[in-house]
Amino acid sequence: MLISPRALVRLLLATGIVLASFAMAQSTLTIGRATDITNMNPFRQANNATSEVTYTVHEGLVTFTPDLELVPQLATSWELLDDGVTWRFFLREGVNFHSGNPFNAEVVKWNFETMMNPDDPGVAAGLLAAFREVEVVDEYTIDVTLHEPNVVFVATLGAPLLMMVDMLHYEEVGETAYSQQSPSGTGPFRFVSWSPGQRVVLEANEGYWGDVGPEVDRVVFEVIPEESSRVLALRTGEVDMIFGVPAEQMDALDATSGLQVWRTPTLRTVFLEMVTQHPFLTRDVRHAIAHAVDRDQISAIIGDNGSPAYSHGPPGTLGFFDHTFPYDVERAAELLEGEGWTLGNDGFRTKDGQRLSVSNLARGVTPGEIEALQVLQLQLRAVGVEMTIERVDAAAWTGTMNDGAVAWAENRTVPSHSMWTSAAGIRTGEVGYLMNRPKCEQTIRNWTMIECTPEYDEAFARSQMPLDLDERQTAYEVLGQYTMEWQARVPLFHVQSNIAAKDSVEGFVVNPQDALDLRGVSLGN
Amino acid sequence: MLVFIGKRLLQLIPVLFGVLLITFAVTRFTPGDPAEMAAGEDATLAMIEATRARLGLDRPLPVQFGLYVLRAVQGDLGTSYILGYKVTTLIGQALIPTGQLAAVAMVVTILLGVPLGIISAVRRDTAIDGVARLVALIGVSIPNFFFGLLMILLFSLYLGWLPSFGTGTWRHLILPGITLGTFSTGLIARLTRSSMLDTLEQDYIRTARAKGLAGWVVVYKHGLRNAGIAIVTVLGLNLGNLLAGSVLTESVFSFPGIGRLLVNSIFNRDYATVQGAILVIAVIYVVVNLLVDMLYAVVDPRIRY
Numbered sequence: 045m046l047i048s049p050r051a052l053v054r055l056l057l058a059t060g061i062v063l064a065s066f067a068m069a070q071s072t073l074t075i076g077r078a079t080d081i082t083n084m085n086p087f088r089q090a091n092n093a094t095s096e097v098t099y100t101v102h103e104g105l106v107t108f109t110p111d112l113e114l115v116p117q118l119a120t121s122w123e124l125l126d127d128g129v130t131w132r133f134f135l136r137e138g139v140n141f142h143s144g145n146p147f148n149a150e151v152v153k154w155n156f157e158t159m160m161n162p163d164d165p166g167v168a169a170g171l172l173a174a175f176r177e178v179e180v181v182d183e184y185t186i187d188v189t190l191h192e193p194n195v196v197f198v199a200t201l202g203a204p205l206l207m208m209v210d211m212l213h214y215e216e217v218g219e220t221a222y223s224q225q226s227p228s229g230t231g232p233f234r235f236v237s238w239s240p241g242q243r244v245v246l247e248a249n250e251g252y253w254g255d256v257g258p259e260v261d262r263v264v265f266e267v268i269p270e271e272s273s274r275v276l277a278l279r280t281g282e283v284d285m286i287f288g289v290p291a292e293q294m295d296a297l298d299a300t301s302g303l304q305v306w307r308t309p310t311l312r313t314v315f316l317e318m319v320t321q322h323p324f325l326t327r328d329v330r331h332a333i334a335h336a337v338d339r340d341q342i343s344a345i346i347g348d349n350g351s352p353a354y355s356h357g358p359p360g361t362l363g364f365f366d367h368t369f370p371y372d373v374e375r376a377a378e379l380l381e382g383e384g385w386t387l388g389n390d391g392f393r394t395k396d397g398q399r400l401s402v403s404n405l406a407r408g409v410t411p412g413e414i415e416a417l418q419v420l421q422l423q424l425r426a427v428g429v430e431m432t433i434e435r436v437d438a439a440a441w442t443g444t445m446n447d448g449a450v451a452w453a454e455n456r457t458v459p460s461h462s463m464w465t466s467a468a469g470i471r472t473g474e475v476g477y478l479m480n481r482p483k484c485e486q487t488i489r490n491w492t493m494i495e496c497t498p499e500y501d502e503a504f505a506r507s508q509m510p511l512d513l514d515e516r517q518t519a520y521e522v523l524g525q526y527t528m529e530w531q532a533r534v535p536l537f538h539v540q541s542n543i544a545a546k547d548s549v550e551g552f553v554v555n556p557q558d559a560l561d562l563r564g565v566s567l568g569n
Numbered sequence: 570m571l572v573f574i575g576k577r578l579l580q581l582i583p584v585l586f587g588v589l590l591i592t593f594a595v596t597r598f599t600p601g602d603p604a605e606m607a608a609g610e611d612a613t614l615a616m617i618e619a620t621r622a623r624l625g626l627d628r629p630l631p632v633q634f635g636l637y638v639l640r641a642v643q644g645d646l647g648t649s650y651i652l653g654y655k656v657t658t659l660i661g662q663a664l665i666p667t668g669q670l671a672a673v674a675m676v677v678t679i680l681l682g683v684p685l686g687i688i689s690a691v692r693r694d695t696a697i698d699g700v701a702r703l704v705a706l707i708g709v710s711i712p713n714f715f716f717g718l719l720m721i722l723l724f725s726l727y728l729g730w731l732p733s734f735g736t737g738t739w740r741h742l743i744l745p746g747i748t749l750g751t752f753s754t755g756l757i758a759r760l761t762r763s764s765m766l767d768t769l770e771q772d773y774i775r776t777a778r779a780k781g782l783a784g785w786v787v788v789y790k791h792g793l794r795n796a797g798i799a800i801v802t803v804l805g806l807n808l809g810n811l812l813a814g815s816v817l818t819e820s821v822f823s824f825p826g827i828g829r830l831l832v833n834s835i836f837n838r839d840y841a842t843v844q845g846a847i848l849v850i851a852v853i854y855v856v857v858n859l860l861v862d863m864l865y866a867v868v869d870p871r872i873r874y
């Protein structure tokens with residue numbers, strides 16, 4: 045059968061249209077997460093779920109690679125001036141915000157000043173306490189002066205905290221509109237929409253300045269609070285990727301064809317913490333408790349939720365210092381006997397008619413936390429210590445600890461709470477981020493209520509100074525020795541990040557610092 | 570009737586004032602500080618104080634309450650501490666999906682629950698009754714949470730017919746609607762059965778049968794009509810429950826309804842949203858009860874107001 049020329053033309057046209065529509069098909073990366081963002085404003089954002097999104101829209105002056113190397117982002121280089129307290133940043137030229145406004149030194153100055161505004165400080169103000177003032181040198185150079193010499197300051201800027209906000213746009217639309225419906229950054233994706241409780245939609249920033257930029261047209265963050273529903277949504281194919289995979293599902297997902305998983309140790313650590321001023325928790329009792337912890341057993345029970353922790357960060361982080369005691373039940377018993385706690389017939393220790401009973405306040409927000417505490421409960425029972433687990437929500441938990449710390453600081457009130465479980469992550473690549481407490485001037489955050497120790501403060505200051513690495517490591521060791529002696533903060537496990545996705549998701553690398561990076565992530569076939 | 574409605578609407582005022590007062594007091598005396606939650610984990614004392622002032626929580630409690638009531642009367646329920654949206658906007662956005670879900674659940678309840686109960690009563694102690702009672706028992710016993718996951722497994726994963734989460738189309742409403750409706754379906758089936766059994770034993774039913782009326786006329790016109798009062802009461806109360814949101818069903822199906830909004834706000838100590846949501850839920854309950862009372866007159870013409 046011959047094809048008439050007209051039919052041929054029609055056929056070619058039709059084929060062309062089909063091909064063109066294939067080429068124009070939007071690629072959308074859909075991610076299922078447990079929690080929604082709270083807003084799109086980096087001055088106000090406060091949690092990981094929020095910064096995963098805001099840090100995709102906005103960028104900082106510097107950033108961390110997944111290997112925890114501090115690298116340039118909107119600053120191309122930086123140097124410490126001779127006065128020892130001024131950091132000079134050289135900024136990237138030719139970068140525009142999503143609104144089209146230019147990025148320059150004036151914008152950086154405004155960002156620092158807005159974040160550090162004493163009347164209405166932004167969320168990162170507490171971490172940038174060393175900041176004093178900022179001065180524009182020229183259009184692409186800026187000087188940031190600190191109160192005291194501090195080398196960690198630059199690393200702090202690498203956390204998803206001080207992100208560069210579009211000054212002109214922010215002032216034009218106002219804080220509320222910026223926070224909810226109109227953020228503008230320099231990041232690889234620009235904001236499209238946010239439906240609270242449901243989803244955030246972003247689209248590729250075609251004019252992105254970096255070599256590695258957006259590889260998908262759209263990113264949708266879906267809120268799927270239930271972990272089982274999240275796994276099912278991945279299995280049905282409704283989402284491409286899920287965060288916060290329940291540990292017990294990891295093996296099954298790994299074994300499913302068409303799916304892939306990422307098991308990544310993070311810089312987040314779960315600690316057993318103790319109030320040192322509690323009448324039961326004297327130094328020797330704390331030491332006994334520290335000896336009673338068997339991390340390997342905890343780790344075996346919690347499986348893919350985490351791995352044993354011995355310091356404020358995993359080995360390899362700057363300042364790593366194993367401040368744990370070896371698992372030694374006999375030594376624990378000896379210490380408790382020494383303090384006058386004698387073993388009763390019921391297996392618990394008593395002194396003056398009082399049982400050695402402590403209550404652990406736990407939020408249960410970190411996967412594996414409650415399981416770990418249940419193992420710990422048995423381990424402490426083995427040495428005659430009764431630990432009850434009291435679950436409270438985050439607000440009540442924070443309130444109890446803050447109020448207790450303030451009451452003790454102000455009138456030496458003996459606290460009624462004794463223990464709690466915390467989870468905290470390093471965001472600077474070194475343990476100093478979490479060893480900033482207890483310092484003498486702290487009241488509300490000195491939850492362990494350790495007496496003011498000037499030597500600790502001094503060592504802490506040295507650890508943060510722009511000295512050579514050996515000297516800083518030495519200072520960190522001093523901090524580690526104190527931490528070991530105090531045993532107020534007993535590391536239990538490092539949290540593992542569990543992510544699963546379809547095989548079609550390519551180029552994704554997990555950053556152990558809770559910083560999401562979607563540059564270069566694509567959807568193959 | 571109009572006088573009755575007017576009186577009932579006037580009664581709303583003290584009820585809602587009471588709800589406001591209790592909600593205000595409970596939020597204030599719950600441990601946990603909204604300023605701490607809003608300021609973030611790394612906030613200093615000064616930052617927390619600044620946040621407290623920004624949220625207006627540094628004022629004396631009576632002043633806070635007075636201002637809140639004054640604004641609430643004008644329809645302004647304040648701004649969410651955490652999300653920065655107007656509370657009325659957030660509640661409005663959450664009520665739409667909740668209302669849709671409640672409607673589906675209600676339809677399921679009426680279309681399945683009432684007939685199930687009637688069949689069960691009419692065919693008392695037969696195999697049909699046995700099956701119907703078992704279904705009703707499962708309906709009231711199975712946890713929403715578990716049933717919801719089973720529904721997703723079957724209809725989303727294995728059959729691929731319906732979406733497993735989210736909102737947007739009518740297809741998104743089916744699984745959560747049925748899940749939410751299972752409990753009330755079972756409840757209404759059991760209730761319909763027992764009130765029908767009571768009614769069917771009455772003398773007037775015997776009379777109706779004796780004078781030769783068709784079986785279905787007896788059952789529907791004489792039986793169901795008289796059993797109706799109890800069913801309408803429970804359906805009304807149930808509608809109130811459905812509209813107040815079901816946090817478990819909403820969580821399993823990632824449904825952005827008022828139940829989840831309320832629970833999240835409680836965790837964040839977002840007083841403004843908690844107060845607003847509870848106030849709106851209280852209004853819903855009161856209005857639904859009023860409608861139920863008005864329905865009595867329709868179901869039973871002997872009742873007059």
